[in-house]
Amino acid sequence: MELPKVLLAPMAGVSDLAFRLLCREYGADMTYTEMISAKALCFGDRKTKALLNYEGEARPRAVQLFGSEPETVAKAARELQGDFDFIDINMGCPAPKITGNGEGSALLKNLPLAGEIIEKTVKAVDVPVTAKIRRGYTPDWDVAAEMAHIAEECGAAAITVHGRFTSEMFSGKASLDAIAEVKNAVKIPVIGNGDIFSAEDALNMFETTGCDAVMIGRGAMGNPFIFREIKAALCGEKINPPSIEEKIKTAKRNVELVVKLKGEYIGVLESRKIVSWYVKGIHGAAEIKRRVNSAKTLAEMEGILDDLLCRAYN
Ligand SMILES: Cc1cc2nc3c(=O)[nH]c(=O)nc-3n(C[C@H](O)[C@H](O)[C@H](O)COP(=O)(O)O)c2cc1C
Structure with missing residues (x-):
């Protein structure tokens, strides 16, 4: 399955089915579910299952899992592979309730475990497995290129890079240089993410980093029109802002x-x-x-x- 080019980011509390359907309608090539706890899914948690509703959503679609136990993430992925075309693994969430369990971006402090999660998941499913990372945990722990390399070795089909450290949360500006560095370090497709709030920002992300696809998060909130604008800009067409x-x-x-x-x-x-x-x-x-x-x-x-x-x- 070829990686689509213009993507809606996984966003807990935002990228529910209603919003994903609208973003697809306005031109997003693929969307991601809100992050799903692999553990909760394996326990059969009802609320977690509700987050997986994709009724009416065209393919390809991606699901994002988070977890720190390789077997559990692999098992959850196997359960979902018929319904989704890409399985993404969250290695970037900075929320303390997630990192406190060794999940999300805490995995950037344990690269061997991060690699094992990817490897076991890749082996468990027939669909492409991707990982979504930040630059590292703190500025003195810049591991994006190393992590991307590990992901590639472990069989990941692509890697998304949000150009910030975990400790930065959402402050400052996402580093496009960090994304370019990852692009130079691996052969698998790289998805550039961070601070795309306009079609111009998306073009700049492609040009500056050489990335293969762009992922839009906050810039799409209340603004699914951004996908129409990016698609028009990519074709060199006039941008139609919403009235x-x-x-x-x-x-x-x-x-x-x-x-x-x-x-x-x-x-x-x-x-x-x-x-x-x-x-x-x-x-x-x-x-x-x-x-x-x-x-x-x-x-x-x-x-x-x-x-x-x-x-x-x-
Ligand atoms: C409300 C909110 C919820 C988010 N939830 C997730 C999530 O579930 N999984 C994930 O990988 N990233 C999550 N993120 C991070 C985004 O996917 C994205 O990486 C980040 O917002 C940077 O992109 P942006 O500048 O386009 O917003 C979330 C971000 C926001 C603002």
């Missing part, structure tokens, strides 16, 4: 999809943050956020967005 009407209509569709998938109570609660991403920068956003934060039903949520739409037309 305010398109933003509001898409926010409404996102809300309706979330409610359809998660039920009205949870869907409306989650829609509060979703709407706030879409209306960012729109005149009257503060008032909309206030109203949305007290909405309790889908009808109320739709009414608020319809009011905003009327204002946009007048």
Whole structure:
């Protein structure tokens, strides 16, 4: 399976099925699920299974697993391989509740274990296995190229590099030089990730690092249109930014999809943050956020967005 070029990043609490469907519609070539605990999956955890819903999502699609036990990650991957075309292993999550268990980016402090997880998973499945890493844990522990090399040796089909150290969380700027260094160190495809907020940023990521694909995270939140823009830019076509009407209509569709998938109570609660991403920068956003934060039903949520739409037309 060839690696698609423009990808939606795995984002816990963001890249649910509703948002993934919208991103695909706007041009993302592939999306990743939110990170899935390999251990919880193997225990048959109901909430974890719900995160794996892909109904209506076209192929290829990727699932991301996290875990620190090679056998458990391999077992979870085997369970999922029929449903997903790429199995990605999270080696970049900086959240203490994950790293505290030796998972996520804690694996960058234990490269032999990281390699063993990849190797066992590759052996367990017939689909491509990829890994997503940061530059290292701290600036004095810069292991991206070494880790990428290990991943390649262990059979990984591609590697995603977020150009920051774990200790940086999301501060400062992602280093494109670090991604270029990994690209020079391995033959497998490299996916460049970090701070792509526009089509121009994506082109710059391709040009500066030589990466094979780009992955967009925060730049897509409330902005699935970024995929249409990147695809147009890659073809040398004119970029079509969304109008305010398109933003509001898409926010409404996102809300309706979330409610359809998660039920009205949870869907409306989650829609509060979703709407706030879409209306960012729109005149009257503060008032909309206030109203949305007290909405309790889908009808109320739709009414608020319809009011905003009327204002946009007048
Ligand atoms: C809300 C949020 C949730 C995230 N969850 C995950 C995750 O589940 N797995 C993962 O590998 N990275 C996760 N990330 C990191 C992103 O995938 C990405 O590497 C990072 O945001 C840098 O890319 P960006 O600058 O395009 O946002 C998350 C980031 C954010 C903002």
